[in-house]
Amino acid sequence: MPLKTPFLNARQRGIIDALLRAEGRLTLTELAKATGLSPRVIRYNMDLVRAWMQSLKVEFVSRPGFGFEVLASRAQRRQLLSNLSQLEDTDIILTHQQRVRIILLNLLTSREPLSASRLxxxxxxxxxxxxxxLQEIEAWLGDFGMHLMRQTNRGMxxxxxxxxxxxxxxxxxRQEIGDSKWHLLSGYFRSDNRYTDQSISTRFENLINSLPLHFSRRLVAKIEASLGRTMALRSRVEIMVYIALAIQAMQEGRWLTGEVDPVVEKTIEMDVTRLIAYDIAEWTGRALPPAELxxxxxxxLSCKWAYSTNTALVNEDYDHEINEETLQLARDIASLCSMQLHPMLKIDSELIEGLAGHLGSNIYRIQYGMPIRNNYLDEIRERYPEVYRSAEDGAKIIEKRxxxxxxxxxxxxxxxxxxASLERLRTEQGVRHRVIIASDGVRAHPTLLKARLEYEFPQLHITQVMNNFDWDQDPEYRADVILSILPLQNLPLPVIEISPFLDEEDINAIQKWINEKNREIREKSLISxxxxxxxxxxKxxxxxxHDGFDTWQEVVYAACQPLIRDHDIEERYLRATSRIIEEHGAFMGLAPGMMLLHAKPTEGVNQLCISLMKLRQPVIFHNAETGPVDIVAVLGAVDNHSHLTALFQLYSLVQNQAFMADLRAALSPADILRTIWRWLPNVHQYQPPSE
Structure with missing residues (x-):
């Protein structure tokens, strides 16, 4: 016997509407926010919501700790929304977000103050x-530099x-339509159809149909043909809608005024804008003022391009995005952030070119206050708090410019x-797991085994090959695992007994250990x-x-020795550090007279570490950007994040001249450490911005 469809009140219909429009599951908190209801009210109404779903044979997941999810196709969801909207009204039931957007729409389109009663x-x-x-509305408007004014007996x-x-x-x-359907607008207005969408409110549907989007779409096609380039789909839709909004505003007498930036006026894009301005003038009955152009x-200038239809313009497209100005901005940002995140960022060409290309178009958005979207902003702040804080400092370079x-x-x-640059530091080819080969005394056996291991497992680093293995003679062997041709027992390291031929069974055993070791590293990463x-x-x-040295090479050697002695870094890290200075110069000056030495985490760092050396007589470094150096730090980072707090603290301290004076006045290692302890409480810790 079929289930009878239950009667739904407004709250229950609102809950179902939010569930049907959700992309994936919703937690109770998210559902409460989407509907404007309290979690208690949602739980109270959930039985009827579930019954309605069951009556229509809709698969619905509702589970504590998981949340709620409607398992249905997009077509099914549209049909269900249609059914829901016809229960009482011809319009859909407004969610909390839709209600806020309708209030905003009234405020943005009204030519006179609105009273709450009238609204x-x-x-x-x-x-x-x-x-x-209103509080939520004011915050939303604040993102655009807009102020909501209120006055008794007058309105808002x-x-x-x-x-x-x-x-x-x-x-x-865009928010009302949703990202998943936004990019479809361009194709929709290819013909003169009326726009319909049952998932949005009638208020917005009417607004969209009042805009000259069919005309603006033809203008965008004319722009693409004139430039010989095709816009990325989302940029095409954005410009199409903006031009339609601009035309409507001009017809209402809302014109832009002001002088034109001479740099923008000389661009090819301005020539193309003048071309379509004739068409717009015919439509509006008035020539466009310079500010509109x-x-x-x-x-x-800010849009993204899909590809070029004119081969002569391919290189121009790239040059337009990356020019000397944006390259210099990217270099300056990378230089500043390298002092806070990792020194290698300063010479990461992929970072600099990628950032320069990004800024090439987004600079115009910043200059003109255009919307910039980032759907992952909250997640970025949560996952990379120190990186975001450093990006805030880097952004000040753009603001100043x-x-x-x-x-x-x-x-x-x-x-x-x-x-991404920090991730590349740890993912580039390098060593992660250290191995000792224990042989049976026949030298040919480990020779073959070593060659086979290097071929099959490039992520393993063979630190020693021992023909006469005796742990008791040297218990300070530094390795993660022992691969042994002979049976070994009762050792503090894991032992995998294998054949010098490295059979398939041996390969599987080693791979199993690597997988377990990687899982252990990931778990430690989470703890860190x-x-x-x-x-x-x-320490x-x-x-x-030290009194001083004659050459910078001696300084590098001496500064690394405490870390090498304690097996925190390997000798090859010292060599890599020297090689970086020879190839790029001593570019990592944290402050006048202070140098930070470094290499990549994959070049011989065994554990997170730092050393500090004070010289009584300064030394000149190779191609140094700073003057003589009398304080040298060595950083050994093992990943892309665990060192960030310490490096940020060190960078913040050395910017203070009084701290540097105290550091230089210290007479012993203990004095230096006490100086850091005394000054460190003055360093402000990063706090994510409040919403």
């Missing part, structure tokens, strides 16, 4: 609900530049480039999210005071 009557929203939503209105109002409307339409041009604030979304983008402080890392035995 409540027009949209069937209670006055108390409107006032409850916005104070903002016209360009900001257009940007906000563009973002609002400039903003459309800025959009063209252009006199415009860099939005959090763009800081998040910069952080991703920095995080509680980052190591400088005072936890720096008295790793601090050296």
């Amino acid at each position: 409540a009557d027009a949209e069937n929203i209670s006055r108390s609900t409107i006032f409850k939503d 209105w916005l104070e903002c530049p016209e360009s900001s109002r257009r940007f906000a409307l563009l973002r609002l339409i 400039e903003l459309i041009t800025a959009y063209l 252009f006199g415009k604030p860099v939005p959090a979304a763009e800081i998040g983008n910069i952080a991703l480039y920095l995080a 999210q509680q980052k190591t402080s400088l005072v936890d890392l720096l 008295t035995s790793h601090i050296v005071i």
Whole structure:
């Protein structure tokens, strides 16, 4: 017997609507936020929601600790939303987010102040609900530099530049439609169809159909044909909608004013904008003022391009994104952030070129206040807090250059480039697991075995080959595993007994150990999210005071010795550090007179470490960017994150001249450590920005 479909009240329909529109599962907290209901109310209504799903044979998962998820195709979801909207009204039931967007839409399109009573009557929203939503609305408007003004007996209105109002409307339409359908708009307006979407409110559907999107789409096609390039799909939609909003605004008498940037005026994109301006003038009945031309041009300069249809323009496309100005900005950001994250970032050409290419287009968005999207901003802040903090400092270079604030979304983008560079430090070919080969005394056996291991397992580093293995003679062997041709027992390291021929069974045994070791490393990595402080890392035995040296090579050797002695780094890390200085110069000056020595984590770092050496007589380094050096630190990082707190603290300390004076006045390693202890509480720890 079929189940009877239960009657649903407004709350239950709102819950079902939020579930059907969700991309994947929703936790109870997320569902509460989406519906504007409390978790208690949602739990109270969930039985009827579940019954409604069952009556329509919809698979619905509702489980503590998991949340809620409707398992249905997009077509099924659209049909269910249609069924839901027809239960009582011809319009869909508004979620909390939709309600906020409708209030914003009224504020952004009204030419006069709106009273709460008038807004409540027009949209069937209670006055108390409107006032409850105002704080969230003001925060949203603040992202565009807009201010919500309120006055008793007058109402609410916005104070903002016209360009900001257009940007906000563009973002609002995109949020209502959703990212998954946003890019489809370009294809939809290829013909003169009326736009329909049952998942959005009628208010937004009417707005979209009031815009001249069919016309603006033809203008975008004309732009692409004139430039000989095809825009990336999302850029095409964004420019299409912006031009439509601009035309509508101009028809309403909302014109942009101001002088044109002479740099923008001389671009090819401005020539193309002038070409389509004739078409727009015919549509609006008035010639476009220079400020309108400039903003459309800025959009063209900021957009992403899919490919070039004109081979002569292929190299120009790349040069347009990466020029000397953006390269210098990228170098300056990499240089600053390398002092806080890892010295190798300063010479990471992939980081610098990637960041320069990104800034080539996004600089115009920053200059003109255009929306910058970053759907992963919260996750970036959570996963890479120190990297994001460093990106904030890097963004100040852009702000100083252009006199415009860099939005959090763009800081998040910069952080991703920095995080990628840190990831490359640990993923490039290098050594992770150290191996001792224990032989049976026949020298030919380990020779063959070593060659076979190097071929099959390039991630293994063979530190020693021992023909007469005796742990008792030297218990200080540094390795992760012993691969032995002869039986060995009762050793402090794991032993894998194998054949010198390295049979398939031997390969499987070694691979199993590698997998277990990698899992152990990952688990330790998770634990190390509680980052190591400088005072936890720096030991008295790793601090050296010396009279001085004749050459920088001697300085590097002496500064690395405490870490080599304790097996924190290997000799090859010293050689790699010297090689970097020879090839790139001593570029890592943290402060006047202070140098940070380093190499990649894969070049012989056994555990996170740092050493410090003070010279009574300064030394000149090879191609040093700073002057004579009298304080040298050596950093050994094992991954892309565990050293960040300590390096940030060290960088922050050495920027203080009074601290550097105290450091230089210290007479012993213990004095140096006490100086750091005394000054470290003055270093502010990074706190993620509050929402």
